[in-house]
Each structure stands twice: as C-alpha cells, then as structure tokens.
Amino acid sequence: MLRHIMAWTVVILAVAGIAGGLGFYKYSEIKTAIAAGEATPEPVESVLSTRSREGQWSAVTRAIGTVVALRQLEVKNEIAGAISEIGFTSGAIVEKGDLLVQFDTRQEQAALAAAEADARLAKLTLDRREGLRGSAAFSAQELDRSREEFNAATARARNLEVIVDKKRITAPFRARVGITNWQPGAYLDAGTLIVTLQGTAADAYVDFSLPQDSAVAIRPGTVVTLSGPAVPGGETTAKIIAEDNSADGSNRSIRFRAAAAGFGEKLRPGTFVDVIVRTSEPRTAVMVPLASVRRSPNGQHVFVLVEENGKLRARQRTVQTGAVQGDDIAIEKGLAAGELIAASGSFKLREGLLVDAGMPAPAPSTDVGVN
Structure with a gap:
C-alpha cells in the first residue's frame, strides 16, 4: 500500500x-x-491631409445636348421631274438665292407660251368688246364672256409660271449644303430628299432633355453650363430660350433649347456636348476632397486626424454626403468645418493608426456641386 x-x-x-x-x-x-x-516602433502611414471648409453648392443635373443650327432645312422637290442642272457642290457654302437644282421645264415652258398667247388673244377680244360700247353691235353678255375668258387665260398662264418657278429650287438662306449623290438626268418623284442645308450663323442652339422631376425648376432664361472636348475652351455658358409644350410620351422628359454664342462657327450641327443644369438654389455645406471619403458596408466615412499625446492618429467618422463637384464632395452631416482629415492615401488607414500627415492637400473648392 x-x-x-x-x-x-x-x-x-x-x-x-x-x-x-x-x-x-x-x-x-x-x-x-x-x-x-x-x-x-509603432507602424505609421503617410497620407496627405486637408481641412474641411464651408462652401456653396447647388443640386445640379447633367444631360447630353445636341448642337442645332439656327436655321436648317431639308430640300425636297414639290413637283416630280428630271434634273437638268445641279448648282452646288457637296459640302460647299451657298448664298441666299443661289441655284440648288433646276428641273427640266421644256414642256412647261411650251405650255406657258401657248397660255400667254391665249391670254393676249383674249385681251384683244376684250378690248374690241369694250370699244363697241354705245353702238348697236354692243352686247353686255358678250363683253362679260370676253372678260372671263381673258381672266381664265391669264390664270392658266400664271399657273404654268408657278410650276416653272417651282422646278427651280434656290437657297433660302446662307448655308452649308450636305452630301448628295443626285446627278443631272435623274428623275425624282415629288417629295424626294435632294440635300440638307445647315445655316452658317455665328451662334447655334443646344437641345437637351431633362426628367420631369428635374425640369420643374428650369425655365427660359436659366443659364446652363456647356462642357466637353468639342466646346471651345472646354467650358462655356448658354441661356435657355425655350421649353417644349409637353413631355415626351415615351420617357416623360422635357425638351429644352439653349442659345450658345459662337457655336455656329466652331461646332457642326449634331455635335454632342455635356449640359450641366442647376436645379436648386446655392446653400452652405462642408466641402472635402472626394478622395477622402471611403465606403464600407456600414456606410460612408472619413478619417479625422486627431492629435493624441503629441501624435496624429486616424479616427473613423461616419458621414452623410451630398453633391459632388469635380474632385470635391459636400458633407451634409457628421463633419464640421475646419477639421483635419486624411485626403489622398486615406484608403491605407484604419481606426487608431498613427499617421504622418505630410504636406496638406489642396483645400476643396466652393463651387456648386453635382448630384
């Protein structure tokens, strides 16, 4: 044991x-x-810092605009016939009154000559009947018949003159003509498209459409911003001069037209430009660089740089964002003006991490924003 x-x-x-x-x-x-x-040593991440600041912004919307000539026209023949002469070159500039297309009028010219002869004969007969007034051979009935025969002959001659005139198509204004493949000898049915004309005025229109909700605040006289690679200088302004009288039946959008100075000389009709339209009055908001805002499953946040024991540390702050303007974004809730935040490089940070702020980033602008 x-x-x-x-x-x-x-x-x-x-x-x-x-x-x-x-x-x-x-x-x-x-x-x-x-x-x-x-x-x-404790790990340190280097970022660019900036201070949030107050700025003015407005809710705006974007649309795609189309440049439209002040005057444009599709040239079509009203009367069928064979082309005898084309007076323009594709892509050339034509002046008002210049010949575009001449149709064969030989048959009409012959008929016009006969009608004019009938009118002259009817006039002679009418004059003789008038000369018999007061004589025993005078007949009021014969005089009336001669007068109406003269009027009918004159009307037939004028009708043929109109037909001959319609077979000669001239430019109604100074314009650049489009491309055509028609040649003399071609027979065209009535209503055939011959060529298009685009006016060559210094200015032009820009047409664009907005959803009905955004269009509520837009009226003629509203100034819009036009931008894009095709825009002279990259950006300019234009004034809305007209709005359509009804919404589009397919997408319920409203069509607007703005007058753009200088576009007629520098942009071809049909060119696309970006249209930025302000849809609310400017109001104050805290502005920060767009790169400083991070997104996570819990929402949007920024890293505020707080000094603790003589060192800067990153503290995550949930924010509510608003409009975007270029590289900046408005903060509607969660951040005060003047706070130091991480800008470029904020994606490297986490809660409590030691930070080397380095050189401050450029302060955000105070321009209006884009929703």
Whole structure:
C-alpha cells in the first residue's frame, strides 16, 4: 500500500515539474515578445491631409445636348421631274438665292407660251368688246364672256409660271449644303430628299432633355453650363430660350433649347456636348476632397486626424454626403468645418493608426456641386 502511494506521489511530482517548466518557458517567451514589441516602433502611414471648409453648392443635373443650327432645312422637290442642272457642290457654302437644282421645264415652258398667247388673244377680244360700247353691235353678255375668258387665260398662264418657278429650287438662306449623290438626268418623284442645308450663323442652339422631376425648376432664361472636348475652351455658358409644350410620351422628359454664342462657327450641327443644369438654389455645406471619403458596408466615412499625446492618429467618422463637384464632395452631416482629415492615401488607414500627415492637400473648392 505504501509502495503504491509513493509511486503516485512520484508521478504527480513529475507532472507538476513538467507543467512548471513549460509555464516558465512560455512566460519567458511572452516576456521576450513583449520586450521585442516595445522595442519595435509603432507602424505609421503617410497620407496627405486637408481641412474641411464651408462652401456653396447647388443640386445640379447633367444631360447630353445636341448642337442645332439656327436655321436648317431639308430640300425636297414639290413637283416630280428630271434634273437638268445641279448648282452646288457637296459640302460647299451657298448664298441666299443661289441655284440648288433646276428641273427640266421644256414642256412647261411650251405650255406657258401657248397660255400667254391665249391670254393676249383674249385681251384683244376684250378690248374690241369694250370699244363697241354705245353702238348697236354692243352686247353686255358678250363683253362679260370676253372678260372671263381673258381672266381664265391669264390664270392658266400664271399657273404654268408657278410650276416653272417651282422646278427651280434656290437657297433660302446662307448655308452649308450636305452630301448628295443626285446627278443631272435623274428623275425624282415629288417629295424626294435632294440635300440638307445647315445655316452658317455665328451662334447655334443646344437641345437637351431633362426628367420631369428635374425640369420643374428650369425655365427660359436659366443659364446652363456647356462642357466637353468639342466646346471651345472646354467650358462655356448658354441661356435657355425655350421649353417644349409637353413631355415626351415615351420617357416623360422635357425638351429644352439653349442659345450658345459662337457655336455656329466652331461646332457642326449634331455635335454632342455635356449640359450641366442647376436645379436648386446655392446653400452652405462642408466641402472635402472626394478622395477622402471611403465606403464600407456600414456606410460612408472619413478619417479625422486627431492629435493624441503629441501624435496624429486616424479616427473613423461616419458621414452623410451630398453633391459632388469635380474632385470635391459636400458633407451634409457628421463633419464640421475646419477639421483635419486624411485626403489622398486615406484608403491605407484604419481606426487608431498613427499617421504622418505630410504636406496638406489642396483645400476643396466652393463651387456648386453635382448630384
């Protein structure tokens, strides 16, 4: 019995010794790790910083506008016939009154000559009847018949003159003509498109459409911004001069027309430009660089740089954003003006991380924003 007890005692002491040795070894490891950690400097991330500031912004919307000439026309023939002469070159400039297309009028000219002869004969007969007034051979009925025959002959001649005139098509205004493939000798049915004319005025229109909700605040006289690679100088303004009288039946949008100075000389009709339209009055908001706003499953946030014990640390701040203007964004809730925040490089930060702010980023602009 005593031998059995002593054996178990030896086992217990051995186990305790092993456990104590392992504990001491682990304690030494932890102590060494703590010492190494204290000796290792805290990680630091470098970012560009900026201060939030107050700015003015307005809710605006964007649309695609189309440049339209002040005067444009599709030239079509009213009367069928064969082309005898084309007076323009595709793509050329024509002046008002210049010949565009002459149709063959030989048949009409012959008929006109006969009608004019009938009119002259009817006039002679009418004059003779008038000369018989007061004589026994005078007849009021014959005089009336001669007068109406003269009027009918004159009307037939005038009708043929109109037909001959309609077969000669001239430019109604100074314009650049489009491309055509018609040649002399071609027979055209009535209503055939011959060529298009685009007026060459200095100015032009820009047509664009807005959703009915955005169009509520837009009226003739509203100034819009036009931008894009095709716009002279990259950006300019134009004034809305007209709005359509009804919404589009397919998408319920409203069509507007703005007058753009200088576009007629520098942009071809049909060119697309960006249209930026302000849909609300300017109001004050906190503005920050767009790059400073981060997005996560919990919403949008910025990293505010807070000085703690003489060092800058990143503190995550949830914010509510508003309009965007270029590289800036409005903060409607969650941030005050004047706070130091991380701008470029904020994607590297996390809560509590030590930060080297470096050179401050450019302050955000105070221009209007874009929804």
